[in-house]
Amino acid sequence: MKKKNKRRNLRMLVISIIGILVLCIGIIALRLIYLSSATKGDSIAKYDSPKSALLILDIQNDTLGISEYGNTEPLIANINTAIEYANDANMEIIYTKQEFKGNPLDSLISGGMYQADSVGADLYNELSIQSDNIFSKLRTDAFSEEHFESYLIKNKINTLYIVGADASACVYKTALGGINRGYRVIVLEDSIFSVKRDLLNTMLEKYQTKGIEITTIKNFNQTQAVDL
Template sequence: MTAFLSVAGAIIVVAALFVFALRRELQKTSAPTTGERIDFSMRPNLALLIIDMQKDFTSVDGKYGWDEAYLKARLAAIGIMAAKAKEAEIPVIAIRHVYRSPLIRLMIRLFGEGRGIPGSKGLGLSPELPVSPDIEVEKPLSDSFSSPGLEGYLAAKGIGTLLLTGLDGCHCVQATANGALNRGYRVEIVEDAVLSHDEADWRKHVAALEGRGAVLI
């Protein structure tokens, strides 16, 4: 009995440490980043960001599937924005999320249907999205600015205003918006081109972002 209790106690300790480490990693992954503020007066150009519209995240099947009509409407809205951006010679930037943290990858394998982890066949953009991006950027965290390549591209193109579309509003879209605001970018959120599994929570994020200066269009 004593040996059993010792083993059980060890298992509980290990489980508690695992949960603590996972929570810390999730907080790190979801938190907006900070960085050097841009000189907005020297950034007159715009760019359209399409966030995480990958095959893995745009399914109508499975535990995390979208309502089909809702998804199609958002895909169409993003496609229209991309077409308009191309006509106006505004860069279209596709952001793709790939989880890199070993702990998070383990949890996604177990409970998240393996979506968004290295080796998944659904890391590319949704085939239902009629978009030819000017550049694709891979990010490991919710905030698109976690990819150094994004800031370099924006600087090279003199971009100071970001038009945000994609998913999920409550997670990667709002994190990217906050990361951009932290750096002095102007942020415009294309309302009918953002997807969220929790619309009520998304409205709260929108209100907070508008309070920071973001614009809903």
């Protein structure tokens, strides 16, 4: 009888542990979906004199520390060149920073990266900063940040050129957030980061199926020169 009770108690303990693990995994999964999903919102108005903006996503110290990116110097050079072209054309230039603020679950999911007020969360020191338009965001999609979206609306921006990191995460989800609201979204393919070259090629194909346009640094410069 005692042995049966011990076995029953052991089974109950194992079931309880499994239940707790499943619950924890479920909570983490739901939080991850929330953080990484593209947002939806109201369609933008049809402006009389619409503007374009260059959006630089998450070029931070922690980003440049991701070893899978390999040699990041050419990409940083391309991004800074895009910023220079945008600045010369008097285009709006906007920066975002991924920052997690005290939620231990977010710290677990991010592996301790991008913690608010940390050196890792700061914009990369070799990144050209040409405006004070810097928005901190919790979620992958920059449109989840209310102040960011309000800025675009206030300045009658309807076209976004996107550079930065990462091709399969923040770049993709922010681009989708823009498409969902009626923005024209154009990604500079030679100015975005990806952990794998093959993945980058796959994402570029995927972008176009979602209505996201693709261009290059050279074409971006020519476009701004014509607008001037």
